[in-house]
Amino acid sequence: MAKKGNGNTHRIVDKEWAKIFDKYSIIEEVEKQGFFKITSTEINEFKEARLMTKFDHRSSLPNLFYVNDLSILPITRGEYVIGKFNAYQKLNLDYNSIKVQEMEFPEWIQSINPKNLYSEASALKCAYVTGMIKDVMEEEIIVPAVSGRMSTSSFDFKINHSLKKDIQMDIGIENSQCEIDAGYESLNQLTLIEAKNSFSDDFLIRQMYYPYRLWSKKINKPITPIFMIYSNDIFSFFIYRFKNPLYYNSLELIKEKHYTIKDKDITLNDIEEIMKNVKMKDEPKYPFPQADKFNRILDLLKSLYENPLSIENITLMYDFNQRQAQYYSRAGMYLGLIESKDKGIVKLSKLGEKIISKGKRERNLSLVRCILEHKIFYEVLKLYLEKCCPPSKEEIIDIMVKNKDKIYNVNSLSTIERRAQTVFKWIEWILDLQS
Structure with missing residues (x-):
């Protein structure tokens, strides 16, 4: 087959x-x-x-x-x-199970806006000034060191076959190009960070391996490769080592650490207050959402805050295939936060720009309001709170069937069943905002 x-x-x-x-x-x-x-x-x-x-x-x-x-x-x-070649490393990140440490943002720093971290560079700067990187490195003194594009020099390595785990192939590199998002040096180590400003299920090992091989030859300190994700307002650091420097796939996870910038907490009372005052909207003429991971919608909104993007660029920049890029873009349109331009380009709506420019707490509460303006989501959350436990898939489907006239272009029970998962996941995201 x-x-x-x-x-x-x-x-x-x-x-x-x-x-x-x-x-x-x-x-x-x-x-x-x-x-x-x-x-x-x-x-x-x-x-x-x-x-x-x-x-x-x-x-x-x-x-x-x-x-x-x-x-x-x-x-x-x-x-x-x-x-x-087996060029990618799987990444297991479950935001519901991780322990997140709060960090204070220094009030005297005015040139970095912690409410506007919409690029890898700004997220890295914020991680540095809040002390996250020093905590990750477990060092008293660190200084920003290498970064940017550079030549790899020459080296050879072995890489796993993509299908046959017992087969390795030899590859030779001769003055290729690599790029380091950020490097920090202490008395004891040089840490090289590959950063992403969106959630991902995997990453390209090359982005850590080529810089690792280059700097392993240049200095006599240990090199610590780190993969960092800034998503869902959480800075996630995955600290690795290459057990065998000559072996591309010898990457081993040593530990992971997760941080967020301290902000006023969101409580259940905040969510219930929105429910009391929210006004229902007529359903838009966009497909009912099929986009289970709301934090990916948030990542996309943040990216669009900087520039409009084509669906193709979204697939190339983020951990989306073409179908997912369309689903998540349309989910943003359904909420009134994204607009479609010509030639497959999408951009933030005025409402999207207004919401994404807010601080974390106010932004997330505004997104809760956008979701609950849609009756099906409101009814499912209401049932959740009345029961004090998650509604079953059958109960969600029942609510959707009763409001079928409010779901644009969804005509079959099988489609409703698929969309029910998205409803549950978005409600779960709302309730997980509570500290």
């Missing part, structure tokens, strides 16, 4: 990679040789290589890569290798 695709087939990068695969018979060459080398010049004939080779998450890979278990890695300044 053919492997099911990842839903990425209509993006420009997918279409152009399909042409490249056809021109160079890439699948056949990988089967014969175990890999295929391609230059940026050859890729540029179809579309800019920089845009055609940046896949930070497995879900963002072109469909032809995904169904054939292929990945792509840079090996020189202008050359890439395609093969059946």
Whole structure:
């Protein structure tokens, strides 16, 4: 049976990679040789290589890569290798089970706005000035050190086959390019951080491995690679080590730490007050949401605060496939927070801009109001609070069926059943806001 695709087939990068695969018979060459080398010049004939080779998450890979278990890695300044490589590391992050430490933001700092952390760079600066990074490193004194783009120099490594765990392949790197989001040095170590400003299920090991190999040769201190996510107002740090520096897949998680900036708590009374005063809206002519992870909607809203994005760019920048990018964008439209422009571009609405510019507490309460303005969500939360326990899926479906006339373009029970999961997850997100 053919492997099911990842839903990425209509993006420009997918279409152009399909042409490249056809021109160079890439699948056949990988089967014969175990890999295929391609230059940026050859890729540029179809579309800019920089845009055609940046896949930070497995879900963002072109469909032809995904169904054939292929990945792509840079090996020189202008050359890439395609093969059946296990290039990504799974990440297990459950916001419901983690312990989050509150950190004070220094009042005297005016040049960094903790209410406006909508890029990796701003999140990293905030993590530094609040003492999060010092706490993660467990050091008394740290200083900002290396960052930015640099040459990797030359090194060789082994990487796992994407399907056969007992097979490793050899790859040689010669002055490729790597980028370090932030580096901090103490008396005892150099910490290199790869940062993302959205939730993800995995990450590309190369973004940590290439800088690790480069700086392991340059200095005689231990190198600590860290993957950081800023999402859902939580700074999550995953501290790793490479057990075998010559082995790409030897990444081992040592510990993880999670922080948030201290703010006034949200209570059940705050949520109940919104319920007392909220005014119901007519259902918009957008599909009823199918987007279970509300924090991903929040990540998308924050990203759109800086710039409008195309659906294609959303899939390339974040841990979304094309279908998910559409689902989450439409969920934002359903709430009145996102608008569609021409050519598949989405942007924040005026309401979206107003809400996202608020501080954490007021922003989240405003989002609660946006959700509860829709009768189905209001009725499910009301039932939850009356029962003092989560409603069953059947009870949620029953509420949805009774209000079927209020659900745009949902005509079958099977579709309602799928959407019921989103309703439950959004209500769960609301109640989890309580401290």
